[in-house]
Amino acid sequence: MATTALPHAAAATPTPQRMRALVHERYGLPDVLRLATVALPTAGRREVLVEVGAASVHPGDSFVMTGRPRLVRLAFGLRRPRRRTPGMDLAGVVRAVGADVTSVRVGDRVFGWTTAGALAEFATVRDDHLAPIPAGVPVDVAAAVPTSGMTALQALRDVAQLQSGQTVLITGASGGVGSFAVQIAKALGGEVAGVCSGRNVEFVRQLGADHVIDYETTNVTRGSTRFDVILDSVEAQPLAAMRRILTPRGTLIPNSGRGGAWIGPLGRIVRARLLSAFTRQRLRPFTSLGRRGDLLVLAEMLASGEITPLVDRRYALADAADALRQVATGHTRGKVVVTP
Ligand SMILES: NC(=O)c1ccc[n+]([C@@H]2O[C@H](COP(=O)([O-])OP(=O)(O)OC[C@H]3O[C@@H](n4cnc5c(N)ncnc54)[C@H](OP(=O)(O)O)[C@@H]3O)[C@@H](O)[C@H]2O)c1
Known part of the structure; x- marks a missing residue:
């Protein structure tokens, strides 16, 4: 050669x-x-x-x-x-x-x-x-691991500042970001509910979710449970509906990158930011960043088995x-x- x-x-x-x-x-x-x-x-x-x-x-x-x-x-x-x-x-x-x-x-x-x-x-x-x-x-x-793991880590640890004992709702719990988010939220001490389709219910349970909601049969926004943190990687429900199931000072992270052909999710991100000024609820769209320090944290979590x-x-x-x-x-x- x-x-x-x-x-x-x-x-x-x-x-x-x-x-x-x-x-x-x-x-x-x-x-x-x-x-x-x-x-x-x-x-x-x-x-x-x-x-x-x-x-x-x-x-x-x-x-x-x-x-x-x-x-x-x-x-x-x-x-x-x-x-x-x-x-x-x-x-x-x-x-x-x-x-x-x-x-x-x-x-x-x-x-x-x-x-x-x-x-x-x-x-x-x-x-x-x-x-x-x-x-x-x-x-x-x-x-x-890299992008999906860093996104889940930064959303929950840095943006939401998730505390042990808080309740967390993760939509898209079976996907790339969601499957890390469920495991990281558990490692941070959260009580985790994951939303996914029926075929993925068992998978999300195995990731460690305390509660799993099948979106094909249940609309989580119609329930009476309120969450301290919501990581919404799907945005299948309107912002107003998600806010109804967020605690009065809870943090909602709209995280779907999807949207219109020109500016994608930017319109929704701006709306959430503006609305944030008029409510005690924290509406925090964010962009994940590549950080070596976070990659090292994820490497430790891989080694300890906290994330698989x-x-x-x-x-x-x-x-x-x-x-x-x-x-x-x-x-x-x-x-x-x-x-x-
Ligand atoms: N903020 C940032 O910087 C950042 C960084 C990375 C990714 N993102 C965004 O995060 C989003 C998720 O990324 P990903 O890599 O996790 O995507 P993914 O791997 O495609 O996962 C999406 C998951 O959503 C689930 N899903 C689809 N419809 C749903 C619904 N109505 N309710 C609940 N779950 C539903 C799917 O599960 P089923 O098959 O069971 O439906 C799938 O497992 C993307 O839009 C991406 O652009 C943002």
């Missing part, structure tokens, strides 16, 4: 000069994706070259790929995608490190997120976007379009992973 020169980077293991990657030259449905052979990326001074063992996909990947809502094009390219390879979350083995990298070494098993495209055999990642995979955790399980991601479906790299089609349905159970 040929080796490549990696300027600014130290590589201990021979790496190929070319790799397979998913690429798209225009925005669109997953059909715009094709598997191509491209040049191996080069790690910059503060970057790491990771051989991808697994990448996971989430609804945000499908927004970036379709360019919808159109607002995302401001960040990712107005007419065509600036980033040719989709995918953010990944786990794998470090194959080369840039000259200024001290936090990881060649051969380390790592997981994290990249803006350079994870749906490929190799990806470059900033060193502060990675954390070590705890011993014994399979690479595809670690790949399932469910990888429901695994796809080969050549079939990654099907993985993106699946997350776009809004009915994913746990996480979907792509393995090169």
Whole structure:
């Protein structure tokens, strides 16, 4: 196997000069994706070259790929995608490190997120976007964690400031964010109710939910129970209806990224923010942030068993379009992973 020169980077293991990657030259449905052979990326001074063992996909990947809502094009390219390879979350083995990298070494098993495209055999990642995979955790399980896990953690711990003994309602409890949120809310000491479809009731119970509500038979907003915290990753019910089941000083986090073709959820986010000024209830839409510190917290929770991601479906790299089609349905159970 040929080796490549990696300027600014130290590589201990021979790496190929070319790799397979998913690429798209225009925005669109997953059909715009094709598997191509491209040049191996080069790690910059503060970057790491990771051989991808697994990448996971989430609804945000499908927004970036379709360019919808159109607002995302401001960040990712107005007419065509600036980033040719989709995918953010990944786990794998470090194959080369840039000259200024001290936090990881060649051969380390790592997981994290990249803006350079994870749906490929190799990806470059900033060193502060990675954390070590705890011993014994399979690479595809670690790949399932970054964005969904950080979103659930930041929503419950930072935005809601969930306290032990508080009641929490999680909609979309069986999905990527929800399945982490149920487990993290339990770890923080919450009494958790999860909303999902009938086929997922047993799964959400196994995640640790104290109460499970099947949305196909029960409308949770018509019940008499009030919650201190609501993480609403679906927004199937109007804001006013959700507020009726929120305690007078409770926190409601509207978290669905879905919405109109142009600005997506932005209109709802602005409405919730404005309304917040006129009520003691806290209405707090938020955007999750990639933070290495939170990745380390999630690594500890993985190691202790406080969170156990469910990888429901695994796809080969050549079939990654099907993985993106699946997350776009809004009915994913746990996480979907792509393995090169
Ligand atoms: N704020 C942020 O920065 C941020 C970050 C990440 C994600 N998000 C957003 O969070 C949302 C959820 O993401 P995700 O990765 O968890 O999506 P996902 O994996 O597709 O999960 C969605 C879940 O919602 C459930 N569901 C569908 N209709 C429902 C209903 N009427 N009531 C209750 N549950 C319902 C589905 O379960 P069934 O199959 O049982 O219906 C599915 O398990 C997305 O809109 C995403 O854009 C926001």
